[in-house]
Amino acid sequence: MNFGGTLRVNKFACFTLVFILFLVIYWRTGSSSFPMDKTDLINLKSVLKASIQVVERGGKKVMEGKSQELNIKSKGKTLEGVNDPVTDADYASHCAMYYGLKNTFPKLTVISEEHSKSDASCVDQPAVDLEQPLPGHNIIDYMYDEMVYVKDVTVWIDPLDATKEYTEGLYQYVTTMACVAIKGVPIIGVIHYPFPPRTYWGWFTKRPSSNMPVVSHKEENKDHPRVVVSRSHPGKVSEIATKAYGPKTTVSSAAGAGFKVMEVVNGTYDVYLHATTIKKWDLCAGNAIIKTVQGKMTTIKGEAINYSADSNVEVKGGILVTRFDHEYYLDKLPAELDEVH
Ligand SMILES: *[C@@H]1O[C@H](CO)[C@@H](O)[C@H](O)[C@H]1NC(C)=O
Ligand SMILES: *[C@@H]1O[C@H](CO)[C@@H](O)[C@H](O)[C@H]1NC(C)=O
Secondary structure (H helix, E strand, O other), X not given: OHHHHHHHHHHHHHHHHHHHHHHHHHHHHHXXXXXXXXXXXXXXXXXXXXXXXXXHHHHHHHHHHHOOOOOOEEEEEOOOOOEEEEOHHHHHHHHHHHHHHHOOOOOOEEEEOOOXXXXXXXXXXXXXXXXXXXXXXXXXXHOOOOEEEHHHEEEEEEEEEOHHHHHOOOHHHOEEEEEEEEOOEEEEEEEEEOOOOEEEEEEOOOEEOOOOOOOOOOHHHHHOOEEEEEOOOXXXXXXXXXXXXOOOOEEEEEOOHHHHHHHHHOXXXXXXXXXXXXXXXXXXXXXXXXXXXXXXXXXXXXXOOOOOOOOOOEEOOOEEEEOOOHHHHHHOOOOOOOOOO
């Protein structure tokens, strides 16, 4: 009797000892394999929260800019000869977004479509309050922290996508976007519509924002695909789409890469086909979101786009975005969409 009792006590003591030993070993190896300063790491969950807040700050600037003098300047012409405008609202949004992030995470690499004017009114943006509740996005508080090396992270921001349409009063196409890429792979995308204000996000391998529409796959859509193309340079891309996908294809045009990707995400279109050169800040957020909902964005050669900071900001030759049946739509395209000029 007594013997059994002793054994039980010993077993318990043994277990505790082994457990403590394990903890000590774990702690020792843990600290020895991470000799770096804590500030070399960044929590992706915090970057997501900050991104939501800065796209919304940018969106406010864009909305305020609408009722002010736009001060439209030209950044030149696109390859297709379309005027590429920039307004004071682009800069105001850039300042709010870029310095909102930089003043929160000084070591973070942020690439913006616009360049900063170094005046204090641009630079002096309040840091993001990471504890602030985000109405509609409180699901984030239930997600796990994820620490990554800050040197591996590149954030791409577009302070005002569809500037041309903004100057024309076509506000529905306008978005502000932020995207987190790790070693060049787009992981978190955040797209905000200022008119009316609403924000969507996707964290690849985790989940999309709760407001993301659920869309079911329809096999028959392949027979009559709905394709969306660029409003400012549709070029021959509608012709290419009809030729590739058959006479029952319907082609619509819309503005803003962010807007168009979201229309594929929400099932309004099956395919977004872009034939000309496009910049990575236009694509990155949508790329992360479409991946989060198991869709794809590739070049028309089927290659993934690399968003590392040292890569070329331009993607040439065309891109294809689908939520379903990517390989099907890719295989039907010609090898080159040489439709520019
Ligand atoms: C993207 O390119 C960078 C170099 O520019 C490279 O280090 C990185 O591994 C690439 N990422 C992918 C996913 O290929
Ligand atoms: C998709 O988004 C567009 C524009 O925001 C909206 O008009 C449309 O109703 C949405 N469709 C779905 C299925 O959510």
